[in-house]
Amino acid sequence: MAGPPSAPATARAPSPGGHGPAQALLAAAPGASAVAVGLYRRGQRSFAVRGTTAFGGGAPVDPATRFETGSLTKTFTALLLAELAARGTVAHDDPLARHLPPGTRLPAGGADITLTHLATHTSGLPRLPPGLRRTAGARLLTAPYAHFTRADVLRALSRTRLRFRPGDGWRYSNFGVGLLGHALCGAAGGLSYADLLAARVLRPLGLRDTSATVSPPPGLAQVTGYWHRRARPAFGIPGLPGAGAVRSSARDLLTLTEALLAPGAAARTPPDPLRTALEDVVRPRLRLPRRPSRLALTWNIRSRPDGSDLYHHSGGTPGCTAFAGFSPRHDAALVAFANCAPGRGNHLIQEAYNTLVALTRA
Numbered sequence: 001m002a003g004p005p006s007a008p009a010t011a012r013a014p015s016p017g018g019h020g021p022a023q024a025l026l027a028a029a030p031g032a033s034a035v036a037v038g039l040y041r042r043g044q045r046s047f048a049v050r051g052t053t054a055f056g057g058g059a060p061v062d063p064a065t066r067f068e069t070g071s072l073t074k075t076f077t078a079l080l081l082a083e084l085a086a087r088g089t090v091a092h093d094d095p096l097a098r099h100l101p102p103g104t105r106l107p108a109g110g111a112d113i114t115l116t117h118l119a120t121h122t123s124g125l126p127r128l129p130p131g132l133r134r135t136a137g138a139r140l141l142t143a144p145y146a147h148f149t150r151a152d153v154l155r156a157l158s159r160t161r162l163r164f165r166p167g168d169g170w171r172y173s174n175f176g177v178g179l180l181g182h183a184l185c186g187a188a189g190g191l192s193y194a195d196l197l198a199a200r201v202l203r204p205l206g207l208r209d210t211s212a213t214v215s216p217p218p219g220l221a222q223v224t225g226y227w228h229r230r231a232r233p234a235f236g237i238p239g240l241p242g243a244g245a246v247r248s249s250a251r252d253l254l255t256l257t258e259a260l261l262a263p264g265a266a267a268r269t270p271p272d273p274l275r276t277a278l279e280d281v282v283r284p285r286l287r288l289p290r291r292p293s294r295l296a297l298t299w300n301i302r303s304r305p306d307g308s309d310l311y312h313h314s315g316g317t318p319g320c321t322a323f324a325g326f327s328p329r330h331d332a333a334l335v336a337f338a339n340c341a342p343g344r345g346n347h348l349i350q351e352a353y354n355t356l357v358a359l360t361r362a
Contacts, residue, residue: 021355022048028351029321029338034061034223035348038254040326040333041359045258047250053339054224054231063251064209066222067337068235069322070315072253073212073246074177075281076197078119078297080184080242082277083200090187092116096123099183105158112166118180119297120285122169124162125176129239131156142227142318145237145244153178153239170289174243177298181242193241204270205259209249212241222247223339225319232319232341244317250335257326257333260311282311282328308360314349316342323352330360 022037026048029035034051052058053065084090090099096113097106106113109124117123135148157179163171181193188196194212202210209220214234216222225232237244259270263278270278284294284301294301299311304327312325321342326333334356338348 021358022046025336025348025351025355026050028347029340031226031229031340031345032321032338033058033226034065034067034337034339036061036063036065036067036250036337037352038063038250038333038335039359040254040258040261040331041362042331045254047254049250053221055226055229058224059221061223062221064220064249066209066216066220066247066249067322067339068223068225068315068317068320069246069248069253069337070235070244070317070320071174072248072313072315072322072324073242073244074298074315075313075324076201076212076246077177077181077184077242078299079201079277079281080197081115081119081180082280082297083274084184084187086273086276086280090115090184094183094187096179096183099186100179101154101186104154107157107160107162109162109165110157110160114166115180115183116285116297117166118173118176118183120170120295121172121176122167122286123173123176124164124166124169124171125160125173125179126163127171127173127175129153129156129175129178130159143233143236144318145235145240146233148237148239150182150239153182170286170295174240178237178240178243181240184242193245197246201274204274205256207248207252207255209252211247212245213247216247220249223320225317225339225341227318227341227343229340232317235317235319244315248322250337253322253324253335253337254333257324257335261326261328261331261333284309304357304360306360310356310360312353312356314352321346321348323349325353325356327356327360332356332359334359 033055037048047063049061263275308329315322336352
């Protein structure tokens with residue numbers, strides 16, 4: 001998955017060419033066979049797509065085509081936390097250990113880790129669990145998480161050394177948000193992450209294209225991921241699904257951002273706990289050290305010169321790149337996908353951020 005999804009250092013004007021704000025985005029990932037963009041502004045939504053689900057064939061891309069979201073999964077896990085908190089199933093300050101299997105060994109100081117620490121990267125946990133790189137071996141660049149199981153994750157927890165006391169620092173952690181997913185599943189009676197997310201978030205919001213499963217629902221197209229135009233295996237992350245397992249479409253991801261902009265006015269009005277969660281998940285929680293940003297529950301917040309806030313998160317897998325962002329004051333949102341890995345020549349995230357900033361100025 002991509003590294004810490006901080007805002008691009010400089011917001012510049014979108015690249016020229018084409019018609020409309022999405023055109024630069026369609027050309028921003030030349031190593032992709034498929035790009036899909038969704039735009040929302042003041043009640044109006046539109047989509048722009050190009051290509052097919054695979055080089056040399058595949059289905060034509062449309063707004064319902066599924067892509068790997070990588071670390072954008074973390075925003076779904078954060079919303080699930082907020083939903084379970086709104087129901088009273090968990091509390092934000094619950095200790096992690098309360099919702100893990102009995103007998104799970106914690107690192108020194110780990111008893112102080114709360115669910116909110118995990119959702120704000122302030123737990124002190126490292127980015128990756130100990131032993132993952134060794135387990136990946138020769139698959140490190142193609143399928144780094146594929147053979148690292150839930151049992152491996154829980155065993156790794158006992159061998160972990162916290163980088164700081166929980167709450168005293170900030171360190172982006174796939175490990176931490178992955179453990180948050182396991183804790184939420186434990187609190188909900190042992191449901192799988194995929195089933196719990198579907199029941200509490202995806203179905204209530206009408207997100208029909210989205211799941212935390214490798215295979216798409218019947219009738220939906222899903223892209224092949226690429227790295228330097230070499231096909232990558234489907235991304236699997238069985239040990240840390242809450243950190244990177246979700247696949248979604250431009251249509252569904254835009255629907256989610258619209259719900260975050262106006263929880264009570266979503267096209268499909270969610271039940272009360274989820275409406276509460278949609279408001280709670282974007283509440284600022286802390287200011288990031290040495291960065292001009294704040295953090296909600298996993299969402300990054302960048303303050304704009306006009307005093308507005310721009311929320312954003314990005315994601316990457318060995319074969320896909322994803323971005324989502326929105327501005328509540330300007331009632332604007334943008335989502336973008338490409339089926340190529342982040343890296344040199346792939347400017348999708350930068351262009352998406354720039355385009356969203358331009359929408360807030362229009």
